[in-house]
Amino acid sequence: MTSTAVGDLVAQPYKYGFVTDIETEKIAKGLSEDVVRLISAKKDEPAFLLEFRLRAYRQWLQMQEPDWAALGYPPIDYQDIIYYAAPKQQAKKASLDEVDPKLLETFDKLGIPLSEQKRLSNVAVDAVFDSVSIATTFKEQLAEHGVIFCSISEAVKEYPGLVERYLGTVVSSNDNYFAALNSAVFSDGSFVFIPKGVECPMELSTYFRINSGDTGQFERTLIVAEDGASVSYLEGCTAPMFDTNQLHAAVVELVALDDASIKYSTVQNWYAGDEHGVGGIYNFVTKRGQCRGARSKISWTQVETGSAITWKYPSCVLQGADSVGEFYSVALTNNRQQADTGTKMIHVGPRTRSTIVSKGISAGHSVNSYRGLVQIGPKAVGAKNYSQCDSMLIGDQAGANTYPYIRSQQSDAVVEHEASTCRLSADQLFYLQSRGIGFEEAVSMMVSGFCRDVFNQLPMEFAAEADKLLALKLEGSVG
Amino acid sequence: MIRSDAPVLLEVRDLRASVDDQPILHGVNLTIRAGEIHAVMGRNGSGKSTLSKVLAGHPAYTVTGGSVTYRGQDLLELEPEQRARIGLFLGFQYPVEIPGVSNLEFLRVATNARRQERGETELDTFAFEDLVNTRLAVVQMDPAFLERSVNEGFSGGEKKRNEILQMALLEPVVAILDETDSGLDIDALRIVAGGVNQLASPDNATLLITHYQRLLDLITPDHVHVMAAGRILRSGGPELAHELERIGYDWVDQELALTEVG
Numbered sequence: 001m002t003s004t005a006v007g008d009l010v011a012q013p014y015k016y017g018f019v020t021d022i023e024t025e026k027i028a029k030g031l032s033e034d035v036v037r038l039i040s041a042k043k044d045e046p047a048f049l050l051e052f053r054l055r056a057y058r059q060w061l062q063m064q065e066p067d068w069a070a071l072g073y074p075p076i077d078y079q080d081i082i083y084y085a086a087p088k089q090q091a092k093k094a095s096l097d098e099v100d101p102k103l104l105e106t107f108d109k110l111g112i113p114l115s116e117q118k119r120l121s122n123v124a125v126d127a128v129f130d131s132v133s134i135a136t137t138f139k140e141q142l143a144e145h146g147v148i149f150c151s152i153s154e155a156v157k158e159y160p161g162l163v164e165r166y167l168g169t170v171v172s173s174n175d176n177y178f179a180a181l182n183s184a185v186f187s188d189g190s191f192v193f194i195p196k197g198v199e200c201p202m203e204l205s206t207y208f209r210i211n212s213g214d215t216g217q218f219e220r221t222l223i224v225a226e227d228g229a230s231v232s233y234l235e236g237c238t239a240p241m242f243d244t245n246q247l248h249a250a251v252v253e254l255v256a257l258d259d260a261s262i263k264y265s266t267v268q269n270w271y272a273g274d275e276h277g278v279g280g281i282y283n284f285v286t287k288r289g290q291c292r293g294a295r296s297k298i299s300w301t302q303v304e305t306g307s308a309i310t311w312k313y314p315s316c317v318l319q320g321a322d323s324v325g326e327f328y329s330v331a332l333t334n335n336r337q338q339a340d341t342g343t344k345m346i347h348v349g350p351r352t353r354s355t356i357v358s359k360g361i362s363a364g365h366s367v368n369s370y371r372g373l374v375q376i377g378p379k380a381v382g383a384k385n386y387s388q389c390d391s392m393l394i395g396d397q398a399g400a401n402t403y404p405y406i407r408s409q410q411s412d413a414v415v416e417h418e419a420s421t422c423r424l425s426a427d428q429l430f431y432l433q434s435r436g437i438g439f440e441e442a443v444s445m446m447v448s449g450f451c452r453d454v455f456n457q458l459p460m461e462f463a464a465e466a467d468k469l470l471a472l473k474l475e476g477s478v479g
Numbered sequence: 480m481i482r483s484d485a486p487v488l489l490e491v492r493d494l495r496a497s498v499d500d501q502p503i504l505h506g507v508n509l510t511i512r513a514g515e516i517h518a519v520m521g522r523n524g525s526g527k528s529t530l531s532k533v534l535a536g537h538p539a540y541t542v543t544g545g546s547v548t549y550r551g552q553d554l555l556e557l558e559p560e561q562r563a564r565i566g567l568f569l570g571f572q573y574p575v576e577i578p579g580v581s582n583l584e585f586l587r588v589a590t591n592a593r594r595q596e597r598g599e600t601e602l603d604t605f606a607f608e609d610l611v612n613t614r615l616a617v618v619q620m621d622p623a624f625l626e627r628s629v630n631e632g633f634s635g636g637e638k639k640r641n642e643i644l645q646m647a648l649l650e651p652v653v654a655i656l657d658e659t660d661s662g663l664d665i666d667a668l669r670i671v672a673g674g675v676n677q678l679a680s681p682d683n684a685t686l687l688i689t690h691y692q693r694l695l696d697l698i699t700p701d702h703v704h705v706m707a708a709g710r711i712l713r714s715g716g717p718e719l720a721h722e723l724e725r726i727g728y729d730w731v732d733q734e735l736a737l738t739e740v741g
Contacts, residue, residue, distance in 0.1 A: 422578075426538060431575045432585070434535050435645060436563035436592030445588070449579025449628070 014271055017241030020106045020211050023088040024130065029214070030079045033057060036184050039084050043153050043187075048164050056173035056183030063177045069311055069340035070369040070401055073245075073282065081247055083185045085130040085215040103127075103134050110238060112207045123203040123234075124149055126190045128219060130211050133188045138202065147200050147231075148193040152220050155191035162193055166224050170253035170290045170317070178249040178284040178311075182218045186251065189219035194229035194260075203232050203459055210239035210270070210281070216247040223253070225260035227293065232263040232459055237306070239271045243279040245308060250285045258293030258320065263301070265458055266314075267466055270306035275364070277336030280308025287314035288344075291323030291352075299326040301457040303466045304341060313371065315344035318352035318380075325354040328454040332470055333366030333398070342372035342403075347380035347413070356387040359451050361470075362398035369401040374415055376408040383413045391421040392450050422450075444470070485512040488550055488684050489534075489653050495544035495709075496533045503529045505709035506545065511653065514681040518695055518720060519688050521706035522728050527688045528572060530706070531657040535569035536562050549653070563589075564596035566652030570642040570659050572688075577629040582641070585629045586611060590648045614647040618674045636667035643674040654678070655686045660694040672697035692724040707731045712738075 027038060036057045040050040065076070087103060099114075107114050107127050114127055114135050124138035126149065133151030142149050148159065155163050173183035190206040210217050225231055239246065248270065254262050264287075273280025283306075289298035300314040316325025327343035345354035354374065362368040374385045391400035402419050424446060432442035448455065448467045455463050491509040495502065503526050511517055521527045533540045534547060536559035547554040554562060577585070587607040594601060602610060615622060618640040630638050639659055646654055656675065660668055675698055679685055687694060695703075695717065703719040704711045705728075712734060713719065 425575070428575050428577050430537055430559060431571065431577070432589075433559040434563055434569050434571075435585070435589035435649070436560050436596070437585075437588055438560050438592075439558070441588070442560075445580050445585070446577060449577060449581075452579045 014241055016110060016238035016269065017271060018109065019213075019240040020102060022100065022102050022211070024085050024212060025088050026082050026085040026212065026215065029082050031081070031083060031185065035083055039185055039187065042084065043156070045156055046160050048160075049156060052168060052173060053184050056180050059174040060177065060180035060184055063174070063180055065177050069371070070367060070403075071309055071311065071338045071340050073309055073338075076247060076282065078181075082212065082215040083218070084187055085212045086132040086187075087129055087134065099135050103129055106209065106211075107207065110207065110209065112236070123205050126151060126204075126206040128188050128190075128206060128208045130209070130215055130217065133190070142201070145198055145201055146195040147198060148191065149204050150191055152186075152189045152191045152222060155222075159191075159193070162224070163191070163222070166222055166253070166255055168253075170255060170288050171251050171286050176286060179251050179286040182220060182249050182251040182286070185216075186218045186220035189221040189250070191221070192223040192231060192233060194225045194231045196226040197228045199229070200231040203234060205234040205236065208235065208237040210246055210248065213240070213242040213244060213246070216249065218248075219250045221250070221252040223262055223264070224255045225257065225262050227258045228260060229257075230261040232265070234265040234267070234459055236267050236269070238269050239281055241271050241274075241279060245273075245279060246281050248281050248283050248285070248307075250287075252285070252287040252314075254289030254298055256289065256291050256293060256296035256298050256323075259295045260293060261297040261299075262289060263299045264289070264314070266302040266304070267469065268302065268304045268306055268310075269469060272306045272335065272337050273308040275335045277308065280337075281306065282309045283307035283312065284309075285312040287312065288317065289315070289325070290317045291320050291325060293323070294320040294349075295322045296320050297324040297326070299328070299457070300343065301328040301454065302330070302341075303454070303458070303469070304329070304331040304339060305469055307339075308337060310337075310339040310341050312341045313343055315346065316354060317346045317348065318354065319348045321349045322351045323349060324352070326457075327354075327356045327358070328457040329358045330361070330451045330454045330466070330470070331359070331368055331370075332361040333363070333368045335364040335366060337364075337366040339367070340369045340371055342370045344373040345375070345385055347374075347376045347383040347385070350379060350381040351383065352380055353384045354386075356385070356389070357453050358387075358389045359454055360389070360391045360400055361394065361447060361450070362391065362400050363394035365397045367399040367401070369403060371403040371405075373405040373407070376410045376413040376415065378409045380410050380413060383410060385413075385415045387415075387417045389417075389419045390450070392447070393421065393423045483512075485514050485681075486550075487512050489686075490548040491534075491545070492547070493545035494530075494533065494542070494547060496529060496540050496542050498529070498540050502543065503540075503709050504533065507706075507709070507711055509704065509711065511684045511686060513684060515702065516679060516685045516698060516700045517687065517702045517704065518700040519686065519704045519706050519711070520690065520720065520723060522690070522731070525706045526709040527706045528657055529709075531569055531655045531686075531688050534655055535559055535567065560592070563649070564592050566593075566650075568646055568649055568651030568654040570639075570646060570654065570656040572658040572661060574630050574638040574642055576631045576633075578631050580629050582627055582629050583608075583611070583625040586625070586645065586648055589645065593649045611648065614644060617647045617677055618643045619670050620644055635662035636664065639663060639667065639671050640674075643671055643678075647674065647678055651683065653684050653686065655688065657688045658690065659687070660689055660691060668694065669697060692720050695720045705731065708735055
């Protein structure tokens with residue numbers, strides 16, 4: 001009885017699959033040194049940045065696309081992608097009133113109202129549409145505290161010194177194939193600077209929207225927290241449904257100085273393709289934080305539910321003595337989605353500590369792999385790591401893999417790894433149902449129970465959203 | 480006190496069911512009236528646990544014939560959650576563990592589903608905590624169990640107490656308790672049986688599925704049924720349970736052999 005009921009629960013259509021009809025300025029397809037120069041010129045960038053881009057581009061030409069991940073996809077034609085697309089109101093507007101109402105409407109529809117009357121009262125938002133940031137809220141209020149929150153393009157113009165000092169210092173331009181590509185062609189993203197001793201007074205958030213069907217999105221985010229500063233930042237992402245694949249290759253760099261703390265949360269809901277695996281975003285992302293100062297802390301929380309392909313390993317370099325790195329992840333794959341995701345915890349300084357909690361949920365014909373590296377360097381005396389990787393399988397066609405790598409050059413380091421795999425069982429579902437709890441609610445209770453350790457880490461405003469998102473994604477997948 | 484004019488709560492007629500195409504129930508008949516306590520006894524494999532799962536709507540079992548009427552309503556066409564909401568309760572022989580799902584929250588959602596069906600208001604967290612605290616006494620349960628995940632790491636006795644706690648909260652009309660006595664030491668058995676006795680009223684009914692007499696020493700049934708080969712072979716009063724205790728189940732084989740021939 002239940003299995004047919006499950007079959008009837010056809011997968012929920014993707015809610016954010018619409019396309020905004022807006023005039024867009026695009027450059028021609030393809031990538032060359034000229035294209036890199038053109039992007040830089042369009043953004044009126046200082047010489048150091050053009051140099052940075054060109055160096056990255058030349059490095060990229062020498063590099064090979066990585067093939068070690070447990071992912072399968074046809075070769076990407078990098079000459080068939082548009083590397084820059086922007087809605088036609090080019091110059092960033094001083095006030096929201098001047099922003100194209102169609103864009104505001106788009107973000108309204110996505111549940112991210114930007115206008116003064118409707119916006120969230122305790123979250124500042126930077127809204128990125130295709131290649132450019134169209135608006136950032138609460139900038140003035142944040143400035144009163146000395147906090148800089150703006151698009152990276154704006155930061156290049158307004159605070160070139162800060163950008164030059166930190167850009168590419170955590171993820172170098174030749175770190176990997178996709179990071180090199182991003183460094184060459186990145187268009188926009190967010191910049192956050194929290195000065196010494198300041199606790200950022202509100203949540204910061206960037207919302208990334210891909211709108212064009214043939215454009216890649218290459219955003220670049222840089223967050224710096226000076227001594228004793230702290231910030232909580234959240235990114236969200238959606239894209240329309242196209243039957244082609246779009247490339248998204250982002251780079252995020254975090255820098256935490258002495259006693260600083262950065263909490264970075266992601267709710268990734270890019271279009272995942274249809275049930276046959278047609279369309280969807282290819283998500284190749286390099287995210288890394290450097291705990292440069294003593295007692296600093298960087299915490300990654302990610303809820304990955306979208307994208308046809310996810311290749312993403314938010315990492316922490318624990319350089320400062322007693323610094324702390326955390327990674328909390330829920331990765332859900334359904335239908336034909338593939339995810340190879342995890343983290344790297346690089347212990348450099350003494351008494352550095354890291355925690356990894358990864359929850360993978362695979363449904364349909366999807367494949368979900370956890371890949372993580374815990375590295376303890378020779379100077380990391382007394383380093384500690386705790387890793388926990390749990391997989392939940394839904395149905396009997398999905399796959400889950402765990403690839404934990406541990407490298408220790410410290411005999412007194414403590415590295416603990418726990419892993420488990422479970423199947424969402426018909427008996428558990430029946431137990432909940434036999435207490436009057438409906439089938440869908442029962443599934444969602446069990447899945448959120450499984451993910452609870454991670455959801456507890458999300459900013460309050462988003463924890464409930466994440467719960468709902470997961471339930472929605474799983475509809476029709478249990479049987 | 481048994482009144483033969485009390486309303487019929489559950490009427491099972493010639494119920495047949497199979498699991499994995501293997502027929503298990505071969506025509507079960509059972510009539511349960513308000514205020515009654517029934518015991519279905521039988522050896523392992525006699526079909527008594529299957530009967531309880533079929534009544535609760537377990538998806539692995541396919542009903543192949545017969546009918547079940549619950550207070551005038553066709554029970555078999557309802558989803559398991561709907562059966563629970565209208566007052567059918569199954570106490571599991573092996574309650575499953577559900578990691579990460581808070582017991583308290585689970586109990587609250589379940590209680591509210593039942594309350595909603597009865598046209599009562601939903602209880603918020605605070606109101607529910609008040610209610611659950613009054614019910615804990617029924618099974619002498621430590622409130623610390625509310626804070627844990629559903630049944631996770633509970634001992635056998637704690638799981639069974641948690642089942643009776645659920646029964647106390649859901650206030651079922653017909654409670655089926657599948658081998659609630661299995662795996663319990665005598666103290667735990669007393670507590671669980673005490674809980675069941677407290678919850679029995681002239682308006683509800685209890686169906687005990689059990690192997691042994693020892694539960695029936697603590698909960699006195701009005702009717703005892705002996706099940707074998709997917710049928711109820713013989714029905715009687717409490718004395719039938721005592722007789723079984725004395726002579727065992729061997730006679731069942733002879734009787735079965737006779738019915739086969741007949």
